[in-house]
Amino acid sequence: xAEELKLFRTWxxxxxxxxxxxxxxxxxxxxxxxxDLSSKSASLLxxxxxxxxxxxxxxxxxxxxxxxxILEYIDETWKQCPLLPRDPYEKAKARFWAKFGDEKLSSSIxxxxxxxxxxxxxxxxxxxxNLKLIEExxxxxxxxxxxxxxxxxxxxxxxxxxxxxxxxxIDLKLVDEEKLPLxxx
Amino acid sequence: xASEDVKILGAWPSPFVMRPRIALNIKSVNYEFLQEQxxxxxxxxxxxNPVYKKIPVLxxxxxxxCESLIIVQYIDEVWDSGHSILPSDPxxxxxxxFWATYIDDKWFPGLRTISRAEGEEAKKAAAEEVTAGLxxxxxxxxxxxxxxxxxxxxxxxxxxxxxxxxxxWLRVTEKMGNLKLLxxxxxxxxxxxxxKFSSDAAVxxxxxxxxxxxxxxxxxxxxxxAS
Numbered sequence: 001x002a003e004e005l006k007l008f009r010t011w012x013x014x015x016x017x018x019x020x021x022x023x024x025x026x027x028x029x030x031x032x033x034x035x036d037l038s039s040k041s042a043s044l045l046x047x048x049x050x051x052x053x054x055x056x057x058x059x060x061x062x063x064x065x066x067x068x069x070i071l072e073y074i075d076e077t078w079k080q081c082p083l084l085p086r087d088p089y090e091k092a093k094a095r096f097w098a099k100f101g102d103e104k105l106s107s108s109i110x111x112x113x114x115x116x117x118x119x120x121x122x123x124x125x126x127x128x129x130n131l132k133l134i135e136e137x138x139x140x141x142x143x144x145x146x147x148x149x150x151x152x153x154x155x156x157x158x159x160x161x162x163x164x165x166x167x168x169x170i171d172l173k174l175v176d177e178e179k180l181p182l183x184x185x
Numbered sequence: 186x187a188s189e190d191v192k193i194l195g196a197w198p199s200p201f202v203m204r205p206r207i208a209l210n211i212k213s214v215n216y217e218f219l220q221e222q223x224x225x226x227x228x229x230x231x232x233x234n235p236v237y238k239k240i241p242v243l244x245x246x247x248x249x250x251c252e253s254l255i256i257v258q259y260i261d262e263v264w265d266s267g268h269s270i271l272p273s274d275p276x277x278x279x280x281x282x283f284w285a286t287y288i289d290d291k292w293f294p295g296l297r298t299i300s301r302a303e304g305e306e307a308k309k310a311a312a313e314e315v316t317a318g319l320x321x322x323x324x325x326x327x328x329x330x331x332x333x334x335x336x337x338x339x340x341x342x343x344x345x346x347x348x349x350x351x352x353x354w355l356r357v358t359e360k361m362g363n364l365k366l367l368x369x370x371x372x373x374x375x376x377x378x379x380x381k382f383s384s385d386a387a388v389x390x391x392x393x394x395x396x397x398x399x400x401x402x403x404x405x406x407x408x409x410x411a412s
Contacts, residue, residue, distance in 0.1 A: 050287060051287075064280075064283070065283055069283050069286065088263050089250070092256070096252055133236060
């Protein structure tokens with residue numbers, strides 16, 4: 001079946017990486033188009049006129065935007081290796097924490113980066129608090145999705161990489177092995 | 186299905202609280218509506234939504250579900266009575282979810298900006314943004330409805346609920362600001378849709394009456410000026 005599957009992304013965008021991971025887990029072949037955000041291509045603007053952002057997935061001419069929306073689309077269209085839990089309550093929880101990750105967690109971590117002195121101390125406390133909440137969701141499981149990587153692992157994937165980079169930049173430890181043992185693993 | 190214990194924690198003026206209530210009405214599910222007191226948060230709310238401490242919360246049996254659009258999706262997945270709220274086709278679902286995200290992240294904050302705007306210039310600019318957003322949504326409506334009455338087609342769906350819940354506040358903002366936001370000329374389809382949505386059986390009883398909402402808004406405004 002010759003299907004057209006294209007992903008518009010940038011190499012660094014964590015939101016784009018979510019889609020890359022999902023497509024990989026599903027074993028799908030696709031074409032990657034790297035965008036230069038300072039000079040967006042006509043195609044990107046055509047496929048995502050509202051937000052003009054990456055990632056955008058184009059499947060047989062139809063454009064899907066917003067990384068978490070794309071994840072659900074991929075999961076519903078290709079049924080192998082399910083990403084989201086089947087149980088509606090577990091699904092609702094996964095969606096809730098993914099949203100939390102995008103809203104509260106990412107802004108609290110960003111605040112740590114851009115603030116200094118006392119403000120930064122407070123920002124760190126807030127970020128660690130948020131990370132603790134995520135830690136609780138892991139409980140004793142290997143992944144948020146249980147034995148296998150799932151929707152929430154993909155949604156949080158950016159934390160693994162980005163946080164260690166930020167820690168290096170600002171020379172601080174956010175994901176302390178003592179305080180957050182499960183998350184650092 | 187045997188009647189289960191279904192509660193909604195919320196408040197009558199909140200558009201976000203309207204969303205799950207409409208969804209439960211579509212599914213003909215009985216629920217207990219527990220109203221929060223304005224200005225304070227109940228123990229039950231703090232226990233059910235410790236992260237955000239916000240309404241609405243759906244409590245199904247012992248399980249709390251938070252975030253209005255997540256709740257609507259949950260309701261659609263648990264109860265198959267009435268009609269489906271989300272479309273069945275994955276692409277149509279993705280389109281509906283995309284626009285719902287746009288409404289919450291971009292459009293509604295624009296609506297709020299109008300009431301907080303200081304001075305005529307700022308108010309006008311904010312109003313223009315809201316109307317521009319509605320023009321985008323008019324286009325989305327034409328594509329999604331395919332000539333039928335609602336975003337969801339013949340019956341109210343996810344995107345109707347996501348946008349329609351704000352109609353009460355939209356009308357209040359128009360009246361209080363002496364503005365025209367939902368313009369019959371610029372967005373004729375949405376204008377007609379608004380009437381149909383508001384008078385739908387699943388919506389009528391939970392849509393706050395504009396006068397009552399305006400009184401509430403005035404109280405809110407007075408309180409925020411006083412503090």
